[in-house]
Amino acid sequence: MGQMHNKRSQQKLQNLLNALENMTGRYHTHPVSPNQCTSSVIQTIDAPLSLVWSLVREFDNPQAYKRFIKTCNMIAGQGGAGSVREVTVVSGLPAGNSTERLDFLDDNLHVMVFSIIGGDHKLVNYQSTTTLHEENTGKRSGCGSRRDKTVVIESYVADIPVDSCKEDTCLFADTIIGCNLKSLAKITEKMACRIVSSEI
Numbered sequence: 772m773g774q775m776h777n778k779r780s781q782q783k784l785q786n787l788l789n790a791l792e793n794m795t796g797r798y799h800t801h802p803v804s805p806n807q808c809t810s811s812v813i814q815t816i817d818a819p820l821s822l823v824w825s826l827v828r829e830f831d832n833p834q835a836y837k838r839f840i841k842t843c844n845m846i847a848g849q850g851g852a853g854s855v856r857e858v859t860v861v862s863g864l865p866a867g868n869s870t871e872r873l874d875f876l877d878d879n880l881h882v883m884v885f886s887i888i889g890g891d892h893k894l895v896n897y898q899s900t901t902t903l904h905e906e907n908t909g910k911r912s913g914c915g916s917r918r919d920k921t922v923v924i925e926s927y928v929a930d931i932p933v934d935s936c937k938e939d940t941c942l943f944a945d946t947i948i949g950c951n952l953k954s955l956a957k958i959t960e961k962m963a964c965r966i967v968s969s970e971i
Contacts, residue, residue, distance in 0.1 A: 794902050794904055794924065795811070795924065795926075798882060798900050798902050798924075798926075799811050799900060799902070799924055799926035801898075801900075801926065801927075801928040802928075803928055806930055806931050807896070807928055807929060807930055807931060808928070808929060808931050808937040808940050808941050809926065809927065809928040809929075809941075810926065810927065810941045810944065810945055811924055811925065811926035811927075812924075812925050812926075812945055812948045812949050812952060813922065813923070813924050814922075814923045814925075814949075814952035814953065814955070814956055815906065815920055815921070815922050815923075815956075816920060816921045816922075816923060816955065816956040816959055816960060817920055817956075817960050817963070818920070818921060818956075818959040818960050818962065818963035819905075819919055819921065819963065820881065820903050820904075820905040820919065820921045822921075822959050822962060822963055822966075823903060823921040823923065823955065823959045824878075824881050824903050824921075826955060826958065826959060827881075827883060827901060827903065827923070827955070828876060828878065828883060829850065830850045830854055830856060830873045830876070830883075830885070831843060831845050831849075831850045831854070831856060833856075833858060834858075835958075836951065836954045836955040836958050836959075837951045837954070838861075838950065838951070838954050839860050839861050839864060839947060839950070839951070840858045840859070840860060840861070841858075841859045841860060841861050842858065842859045843856050843857070843858045844856065844857045844858075846870075848873070850873070851873070851876060852873055852874065852875055852876050853872070853873065854872070854873045855870065855871065855872045855873075855888070856870075856871050856873075857869070857870050857871075857890075858871065860892075865892070865893055866890070866891060866892035866893065867890070867891035867892070868890045868891050868892075869887055869889075869890035869891075869892050869894075870887070870888050870889035870890045871885050871886065871887050871888065871890075872885060872886050872888050873885050874886055874898070880902075881902060881903035881904075882900070882901070882902050883900070883901045883902075884898065884899065884900045884901075885898070885899055886898045886899075893932055893935070893940075893943070894929050894930075894944065895929065895930040895932070896928075896929060896930045897927060897928070897929040897930075897944075898927060898928055898929075899925060899926070899927045899948075900925070900926050900927070901923065901924070901925045902923075902924050903921055903922070903923055903924075904921070904922045904923075904924070905919050905920075905921060905922075906919060906920040906921065906922050907919050921959075923952055923955065925948050925951075925952060927944055927948070929944060
């Protein structure tokens with residue numbers, strides 16, 4: 772019985788790895804010129820994909836989980852592809868504001884792509900791609916209920932500033948994205964626990 776369970780677990784893990792590899796190859800492999808850098812950050816969240824996606828897809832409300840954003844003002848569109856937002860960042864960061872365009876949004880595939888097209892910051896020609904993937908664990912969550920997890924992958928490509936290097940640029944972007952995804956995990960996991968509690 773134990774061996775069968777282990778085989779099933781191994782098969783689920785392999786299926787997840789295959790799916791993530793396919794997703795990475797399709798959405799997170801960016802063409803990079805010599806003066807550019809690229810990287811990706813992965814976060815596993817103990818909350819359903821639909822819940823996590825409901826926050827990620829809100830182009831007009833990035834401050835819902837992105838803690839470095841102070842305000843967001845839509846200057847074109849209603850939050851669909853082609854929309855443009857202007858965000859101001861919290862003090863203490865080497866940036867003041869950022870103008871960003873939503874390039875692609877797919878609610879079925881759970882893919883979001885946006886580009887930074889202006890502003891006062893160090894990330895030039897920056898394009899970010901975020902994808903969500905459901906992980907069927909069959910295990911109990913921290914709230915005691917059986918719940919699927921969500922794997923979030925966010926990758927980007929950006930120019931390397933003339934006064935910086937590839938390693939420093941990636942470190943800066945990776946740190947910001949990592950903090951954002953940890954915040955996303957914390958918020959959605961709390962929301963998921965509240966939903967479970969209300970159903971008991």
